[in-house]
Amino acid sequence: MSISPADAAKRAAAALALESVEGGMRLGIGTGSTAVWLVRLLAERISATGLDVVCVPTSEATAALARELGVPLATLDELGALDLAIDGADEFDPRLDLIKGGGGAHFREKIVAAAAARFIVIADEGKRVPRLGAFPLPVEVVRFGWPATEAAIRRALEGLDLGGAPIRLRERDGAPALTDEGNYILDLALGAIPDAPALARRLDSITGVVEHGLFIGMADCVALGRADGTAGMLRRLAATPDPREIDLMRDEDA
């Protein structure tokens, strides 16, 4: 089957991450177009080798695809904890901090990643940024009183050198888009975020915010796919409080 360079990169990233999957594992499986490759390749491996894994999907869409392809599913309630989570991202920076939620699934994705002993991100070069924020930051909010929550977010952004970021209620088919949990999403067009951990802490403290798409210090590594179908693993080598530090990654060819 011939596939586009973009899909070749996504497939290569997913294939590399899958090398970390072993029999008996409890896996978190992500959402989005890169995660679709993950689910497809995982299904192929299960059918070819009888790999014994059980998976917790991060969205209804991923659950539906996994069911269709015969990937065994369980709930996080049933499993309690996971050995490994694998998921896509909208952006990752040199510290391997992420923006997620372009597909509105970041709330469940964060719960699943937090429950996993290890979290591998699958991404292509287009997701790699020197500083997070070119991709609008998704913030899931409770529907009740959402304009008041939006106003609280605006106040929280003050003093963070973010230049009056526009905030947009996400819509689908002319109506507010609903997440799998029945909430709304506000997309914050921030531009380069000077201090993503500080912004995450501020958003964490706002009543009405269910979850934001900043994943700080959660990813252990990024399986980075390339358009030529190769992939390399970017690992977190050290923790640093300085978000501007850029010399933290080592690119190992697969």
Ligand SMILES: O=C[C@H](O)[C@H](O)[C@H](O)COP(=O)(O)O
């Ligand atoms: O809500 C969606 C998720 O966070 C996705 O993992 C993220 O948007 C990346 O998706 P894709 O692989 O389609 O770029």
